Amino acid sequence: MRKPIVVSVIMALTLLAWGFFAPTQSQETANEEKPTFYRLIPGVYVNGWPRFTVTYPKDWVEKQPTVFQVFRASSPVGIQFSGGVYISEAVNPFPLEELADMLLPFYRNTAQDVSIVSDKPTRLRDGMPAWELETKMVINGEPRNYLDVATKKGDLWIIAGVVLPSGKIEDYQRAIPYSLQCEPSKDEPVKVPPDVQEFFNKLEKDFVSHDLAKVMAHYSDRFLNSGVRRGEVERGIRQWIGSLNSIKGTITDFVPAGDRAYFAGFVITNFGTVPSFETSIIRENGEWKFYGNQRDVVP
Numbered sequence: 001m002r003k004p005i006v007v008s009v010i011m012a013l014t015l016l017a018w019g020f021f022a023p024t025q026s027q028e029t030a031n032e033e034k035p036t037f038y039r040l041i042p043g044v045y046v047n048g049w050p051r052f053t054v055t056y057p058k059d060w061v062e063k064q065p066t067v068f069q070v071f072r073a074s075s076p077v078g079i080q081f082s083g084g085v086y087i088s089e090a091v092n093p094f095p096l097e098e099l100a101d102m103l104l105p106f107y108r109n110t111a112q113d114v115s116i117v118s119d120k121p122t123r124l125r126d127g128m129p130a131w132e133l134e135t136k137m138v139i140n141g142e143p144r145n146y147l148d149v150a151t152k153k154g155d156l157w158i159i160a161g162v163v164l165p166s167g168k169i170e171d172y173q174r175a176i177p178y179s180l181q182c183e184p185s186k187d188e189p190v191k192v193p194p195d196v197q198e199f200f201n202k203l204e205k206d207f208v209s210h211d212l213a214k215v216m217a218h219y220s221d222r223f224l225n226s227g228v229r230r231g232e233v234e235r236g237i238r239q240w241i242g243s244l245n246s247i248k249g250t251i252t253d254f255v256p257a258g259d260r261a262y263f264a265g266f267v268i269t270n271f272g273t274v275p276s277f278e279t280s281i282i283r284e285n286g287e288w289k290f291y292g293n294q295r296d297v298v299p
Helices: 002-020 096-110 172-180 195-209 212-216 229-242
Strands: 045-047 052-055 061-063 069-074 084-091 112-123 129-139 141-151 156-165 247-257 262-267 270-275 280-286 287-290
Touching: 045 069, 045 084, 052 172, 061 247, 069 129, 084 270, 096 112, 096 129, 096 141, 096 156, 141 172, 156 172, 195 212, 195 287, 212 247
Parallel strands: none
Antiparallel strands: 045 052, 061 069, 069 084, 084 156, 112 129, 129 141, 141 156, 247 262, 262 270, 262 280, 280 287
């Protein structure tokens, strides 16, 4: 019974992360050689916390993430599918060698003829321990190959993966998940302005009061985050807010920008520690509110 229980906990933590905050990216293309966490640069995904990057083909188009995912992109709309990249985070106390035990039930729930091609320990380019799982399956009558590469920060699993049409996964395609590179120097707490800290303090108080209306008052009516709007956030929070007994957020990066500010960090709750996937707040009528990254992407 251990795996079903853990999967349920992971689902709860994922819903918590998606309800309290939402995925990481933002607006304009920048010209920096190394983008900051809140800018989406084609071909480079930058995670807020824990800080890491993953590179992928520049012409791939961002898509709305699914459950467990913080980022997803695939070949451009209107051309034959040539591949996609996805990045997931989930709290899981088990060791990396149990990656197949965690992923295969999800694959078998949506696909047929699921089989393992490789299931082995590996290392990222910087030497960080990781685990590789390559699978093949049939989805809606079409063959697909998946390559998942997982590493861990404490109990937080980080998984970078690619999905490709059937056939051998070539070295240049394999390099996508293996491009995952962590930057632990960006994961330390930072101070925020007093009015912003007050915003977070009140938010935490309203969450543990289980008052959904008060919580949603902290979200702008214009909230939009990688295709997720305010109403979808509210529906997600409604599922778990009654079980939330404690919550405390820590900010690890903060970038002020006038009446808007970008941030990254993590949240410690009675469920465990989860990333804060929100990217920005905006000042409306003198009050800070969650604003999202204002990106409307393909569902």
